[in-house]
Amino acid sequence: MGPGRTHGGAGAGPPAGARARQPARRREEARAIGKKKLWGGRFSGKLLPELERFTSSLGVDFELYPFDIAGSVAHARGLGAAGIIKPSQLRAIERGLRQVKRELDDGSFEFLDSDEDIHTAIERRLTEITPAGAALHAGRSRNDQVALDLRLYCRSASAAAVSAIGNVVDRLGAQAAGHASWPMPGYTHLQRAQPVTLGHHLLAHAEPLLRDADRFRRAYDSADEMPLGSGALAASTLPLRREAVAKELGFARLTANSIDAVSDRDFALDLVHACVVTSLHLSRLAEDVVLWSTAEFGFVVLADEISTGSSLMPQKKNPDVAELLRARSGRAIGSLVALATTMKGLPLAYDRDLQEDKPAVFAAVEGTLDSLEAAAILVERLRFDRDRIAAAANDPSLLATDAA
Secondary structure (H helix, E strand, O other): OOOOOOOOHHHOOOOHHHHHHOHHHHHHHHHHHHHHOOOHHHOOOOOOHHHHHHHOOHHHHHHHHHHHHHHHHHHHHHHHHOOOOOHHHHHHHHHHHHHHHHHHHHOOOOOOOOOOOHHHHHHHHHHHHOHHHHHOOOOOOHHHHHHHHHHHHHHHHHHHHHHHHHHHHHHHHHHHHHOOOOEEEEEEOOEEEEEEEHHHHHHHHHHHHHHHHHHHHHHHHHHOEEOOOOOOOOOOOOOOOHHHHHHHOOOOEEOOOHHHHHHOOHHHHHHHHHHHHHHHHHHHHHHHHHHHOOOOOOOEEOOHHHOEOOOOOOOOOEOHHHHHHHHHHHHHHHHHHHHHHHHOOOOOOOOHHHHHHHHHHHHHHHHHHHHHHHHHHHHHHOEEOHHHHHHHHOOHHHHHHHHO
């Protein structure tokens, strides 16, 4: 059963007649369900079902579960090192979290209507497995927990993007080396300008991607601060071992200000911006493929495995992969606008608006990684028509600048 779906339970409820006959029981059930929430202690009623659905983020932040569990293991070990929980509790928590991860990995984890997000779901299941799970939230707020999970995700995504960019650059380099001596027209304003080589032109697409890799490295560094211990906004009175937790999770440094730590999403903006610029560069590469595959240019011969046909015109071979690469940059731009607009004007410290950061970040990252994978395949499978390129390179006007 996927994230966001539930197994009946609290959301279904008894028939309307039964509800009318049992008001006292309903109040007790509402109190019990309300108290299952981490924030439910002072509530005697339950959030309306329509608003439960509206406020739930489980369908989105499910993506964070490996990072949430890793952060919880490190936090539990920090609590153990500080003497806040007993060694037996720590062992039970670690065993329980390993079981939770197995269930999430293999799809056997059962979500409930009361699970408002992946963090709540994991802690609820952990406490079902072991009573020691109730101690895990000591010294930790949902605010610094979410900030930690998102930072871990952004670091992982940044590293994955650097690797994926490397694959595209390697394939551009291989194509450039194989066509280093092929003369072709260079273009300005899409008009023939001066002679260059095909290899030189292909490497002109590699250079921006190398800069993109540097952007993702900077995005990694931007996310490389450990926020746990910041609490809701004013840190914690418990003697938390922040340095030890940061070391275990591989963070380079600690966040310096607890208010900023729970409300900062600059690192997410940095990552999404890197996705946008990378997508723009892939779009420009794709545009060359689209143009060069037209009958008017004829520089590129589209292999069957990277093209599609027409349902009506049998002569057509369409550069759909390149066209979609060109279009997908719009998604990344939309994610950046969405995230920046969410952040605009937010008062310190944490606000529930920040729940909306994750759809934007995840969409940008997943779209960019998919595009990089497609671009690597596209570049590797490109075939060039030497005769058409040579004929275009023989245009005498290309030497006008030298003759002048």
